[in-house]
Amino acid sequence: MVTPAVRTFSPRVVEGSSDAGTVAWTRAQLAAFLGPRLDAELLARIGVAFEGNRLRGAYADPDPTPVATLRSWDARLTVPGGDVPADAITGIGVRSTHRRRGLTDRLLSEDLGAAARAGAAAAVLTSTQGALYERWGFGLATHSRRLTVDTARARFRDAGPRGTLEVVDRPDAALALTRPLHDRARRRHPGALERLASQWDQLLVGAGPWNGLEPDRLRQVVVWRDDDGRPGGYVVLRVEESWYASGAGTLGVVDLQALTPTAYTELWRHLCSQDLIGTVTWSDASVDEPLPWLFTDPRAVVLGESRPMLWLRVLDVPALLGARRYPTEDALVLEVTDPLGHARGRWRLDTHDRLAPAVTTDAGEPDVRMPAPTLGSVVLGGVDPRVLVRANRLEERSAGAAARLARMLAAPSVAWNGTRF
Ligand SMILES: CC(=O)SCCNC(=O)CCNC(=O)[C@H](O)C(C)(C)COP(=O)(O)OP(=O)(O)OC[C@H]1O[C@@H](n2cnc3c(N)ncnc32)[C@H](O)[C@@H]1OP(=O)(O)O
Known part of the structure; x- marks a missing residue:
């Protein structure tokens, strides 16, 4: 079987209608989500909403309709005391005949890599498939x-x-x-x-x-x-x-x-x-x-x-931890494991300067050790690190470190994303 080729493009809009590539992409995306079958004219009008977004598709040539889709855009994500550039991802859908062949893996890994290179501090998505995205480093960060x-x-x-x-x-x-x-x-x-x-x-x-x-x-x-x-x-x-x-x-x-x-x-x-x-x-x-x-x-x-x-995936640890503010003055070494590499390392977070927290790589012994999804869960202050210790998702390497981390990361108000996407 031929491996589909991945292509990325930005929708073009002419006189209120999107281009043929966007129409085909939109048709594939709706089909993967069991959506309605719409005519090309309507699809062209729907595609207008994607102007400025990145559309990724996996194409089994010569078919112009992709067998897998992903859409992302540059967003601003609120963190305690500030906001950061983030890659917002949605519309991951694979034709029902082409699932479990690694197409999502290819599209998503490529999108995360591009976002990291472009300077996004994190990637965010909402999931129809529970914890599926943990394998790409996403951790559950807010509830509704x-x-x-x-x-x-x-x-x-x-x-x-x-x-x-x-x-x-x-x-x-x-x-x-x-x-x-x-x-x-x-x-x-x-x-x-x-x-x-x-x-x-x-x-x-x-x-x-x-x-x-x-x-x-x-x-x-x-x-x-x-x-x-x-x-x-x-x-x-x-x-x-x-x-x-x-x-x-x-x-x-x-x-x-x-x-x-x-x-x-x-x-x-x-x-x-x-x-x-x-x-x-x-x-x-x-x-x-x-x-x-x-x-x-x-x-x-x-x-x-x-x-x-x-669900949040940390792409740039110093950018994300450095952009937020902290209610307590402390210093901890966080070791993050990450098969995709984006967040991997030993990071010393020093919040003694409340206005300019320092995030440096540190060769010292870690106080806490966690996989990338756990960092994504706790970084906004919406999930208590002590709960994740009890769930064996965060390892406390020095006594009391999880409680100190919980106090450091506490958010001034409830973590909440009220926008479905
Ligand atoms: C952010 C969003 O857009 S959420 C919307 C997600 N999309 C949908 O729900 C639409 C319907 N579903 C689909 O289109 C597809 O089944 C998807 C997108 C969920 C998965 O796409 P696939 O291309 O089949 O995933 P891919 O083959 O890359 O799988 C990667 C790994 O995840 C696993 N996986 C994929 N889907 C699932 C699932 N629903 N449940 C459990 N494991 C899964 C695969 O087994 C594979 O694991 P392995 O590497 O250990 O074998």
Whole structure:
């Protein structure tokens, strides 16, 4: 059997349509994910969203449609106290007849190598296949949680309402308001990503490849402003279950970002005080939302299962550890094992200078030893290294080192990526 050739290209867009190579790539990608079979014209419009991204494909010549796909782009990833250039990866899909032949391995290894050479400090993805990506050095770094509110029980402690609310109908006006709010809000949450224009489009309008670019007409964007008229937060919502049968439907939160506790409270007051609604759900909340604390009866909120969200692969240890800030002054030697080589080494992390942590290679004895996925899990502060010691994923080589590492890496607020990709 002929080994497919790997090709990488950037989509070209002419008069609102993407080129033939991108159309073929998009067709292959949708098929690998059991998506709809769409005509070329629609695929060409979908491909426009990939402008500026890198498309990789494995091609069994002379077929112009790839048998395996991967898409990546340059993203900004929030770390505690800063953000770093990161390689965001999605759309890894292999034709059902070509699986388990190492095609993902080839595409992904190539993408990681290129990203490392281009200066990305980390690579990130979300996984449909559990811990599959650990073999390429990805560690689970953030979780998301589903929250469900029984609005009949939700009585707010704070008197209100305060500020003003506006339903913003026009997508361009909604984008102009929500994007700057998200750009500020995301800096508080390690693991959050700057969003692409196409991601905003999908979020606000709901038109994506899966529904053939049909807008989701149930979506509504609501912005909250303080008494001086400054926007402080927004929610994108949609009715998930109609009120028709019960008179008490279900409202789903697609996205909610708030810059202040008041903005957060008032957005939730709005959500919980809708006529025709008995339940509000949010699938992609952080694992530590203040929501139950808003109510006189915290049982108004049911905390649902938390599920894996962001997987992180460290590509440049000094760049990543040096870009974040640390709450304690200490120094530890971290030994990282990494078959792909990107994070391998003995690294001395010295946080005595809070504004300029030093990361140097060190030949001394390590305090902790871990494989690359473990470093990816703990580096944002969203996973406690002591838990990974108990799971035998992190080895403590000097007494108390895991606890010291946990204090060093602790994040100022919950690690959370609220953007599906
Ligand atoms: C970031 C994202 O895009 S997540 C989306 C992932 N894609 C999907 O879920 C779409 C449907 N699935 C697929 O397209 C494919 O099965 C993929 C992408 C999951 C795997 O692609 P393949 O080309 O078959 O993987 P590849 O042959 O490179 O496998 C590499 C190794 O991972 C293993 N592996 C691959 N898929 C799986 C899996 N689902 N479960 C367990 N092990 C797996 C292989 O056995 C192989 O291990 P080995 O080297 O020890 O033999």
